[in-house]
Amino acid sequence: xxxxxxxxxxxxxxxxxxxxxxxxxxxxxxxxxxxxxxxxxxxxxxxxxxxxxxxxxxxxxxxxxxxxxxxxxxxxxxxxxxxxxxxxxxxxxxxxxxxxxxxxxxxxxxxxxxxxxxxxxxxxxxxxxxxxxxxxxxxxxxxxxxxxxxxxxxxxxxxxxxxxxxxxxxxxx
Amino acid sequence: xxxxxxxxxxxxxxxxxxxxxxxxxxxxxxxxxxxxxxxxxxxxxxxxxxxxxxxxxxxxxxxxxxxxxxxxxxxxxxxxxxxxxxxxxxxxxxxxxxxxxxxxxxxxxxxxxxxxxxxxxxxxxxxxxxxxxxxxxxxxxxxxxxxxxxxxxxxxxxxxxxxxxxxxxxxxx
DNA sequence: TAGTTTAGTTGGTACTAGCAACGTAAATGA
DNA sequence: TCATTTACGTTGCTAGTACCAACTAAACTA
Numbered sequence: 001x002x003x004x005x006x007x008x009x010x011x012x013x014x015x016x017x018x019x020x021x022x023x024x025x026x027x028x029x030x031x032x033x034x035x036x037x038x039x040x041x042x043x044x045x046x047x048x049x050x051x052x053x054x055x056x057x058x059x060x061x062x063x064x065x066x067x068x069x070x071x072x073x074x075x076x077x078x079x080x081x082x083x084x085x086x087x088x089x090x091x092x093x094x095x096x097x098x099x100x101x102x103x104x105x106x107x108x109x110x111x112x113x114x115x116x117x118x119x120x121x122x123x124x125x126x127x128x129x130x131x132x133x134x135x136x137x138x139x140x141x142x143x144x145x146x147x148x149x150x151x152x153x154x155x156x157x158x159x160x161x162x163x164x165x166x167x168x169x170x171x172x173x
Numbered sequence: 174x175x176x177x178x179x180x181x182x183x184x185x186x187x188x189x190x191x192x193x194x195x196x197x198x199x200x201x202x203x204x205x206x207x208x209x210x211x212x213x214x215x216x217x218x219x220x221x222x223x224x225x226x227x228x229x230x231x232x233x234x235x236x237x238x239x240x241x242x243x244x245x246x247x248x249x250x251x252x253x254x255x256x257x258x259x260x261x262x263x264x265x266x267x268x269x270x271x272x273x274x275x276x277x278x279x280x281x282x283x284x285x286x287x288x289x290x291x292x293x294x295x296x297x298x299x300x301x302x303x304x305x306x307x308x309x310x311x312x313x314x315x316x317x318x319x320x321x322x323x324x325x326x327x328x329x330x331x332x333x334x335x336x337x338x339x340x341x342x343x344x345x346x
Numbered sequence: 347t348a349g350t351t352t353a354g355t356t357g358g359t360a361c362t363a364g365c366a367a368c369g370t371a372a373a374t375g376a
Numbered sequence: 377t378c379a380t381t382t383a384c385g386t387t388g389c390t391a392g393t394a395c396c397a398a399c400t401a402a403a404c405t406a
Contacts, residue, residue: 029311035329042336083218112384138202140335155325156208162313163215
């Protein structure tokens, strides 16, 4: 089951002053890699299962979420937000249109372009899914003290920032 | 376990400045949901790009990693570890065999079964990818103090544990 | 031994994802 | 103005992801 017996379990008692900070950093990087790996996998599969219960794929749900949060977007904008090729984004939107969760409307500023917009039904569905996933998160947080919850938030945001800065914040080629 | 497990932490007031812990929990859950969402997405896409540079898909890399960490596994065992259907796992293994990163050997204990095992080449490839991803993590951590790095690790592990407990720790049907 | 269960593969379907090649519309330039 | 270039989105192609269901073969069981 749990395969994080990898290493770094007895690391609590070591002291930074005895080790060059580079080695500590290496060890922490390894540990963080493994820890994040696990976290990401668990969440990925959890989300997939949850979302599938609503007849949406994860990508579709992510697209819907992006549209709900950001308002109407062009295809290219949606693709950039999702780190996807525009062709893939186009097909994801196709699926959402077919299911009635978004629609394409003409962009008054450019007749080539279309704005993609969640429908009322789509917005409601997203809120339902979000509530469901948040309830999961809530249950998870119940085991932590308020202070730890707060610290977790800060740290996760910092990690995201750091990763974001490193691997390209915006749209990709 | 029911909700409100840690209420009555401090004096509850009806003021929005001093929320009852249940409401704090709701708000933290929402915030954590969004923060984790972002973290997971950034990492997901980063990993995909990195791994693709080595002519491996993410699933293939995950399978290889599982086999390197756990040693030879049967198909069913690998599928369980990856939360996948055995048919999907079978095809992932096919791809890895085609590329020479794993091979199937007969299981002496059961002639129906095959043990899947990384080849020397596969193990080397995984170590290369791992080193690459860890280097990414290391660069990310450089902006954090050692204390924060430690705290991040602890928290991520706890969140993983909590998620794991909640959404089924082991293999799925 | 016959019937059942288990291990893994294969067929079928749908989604994900990127690249390349379109058609159309806008922007640019001579 | 008209031709070229650039941009927006769709579609064809290929490969990978993922499930269910049907199948073969081996192992267990009655």
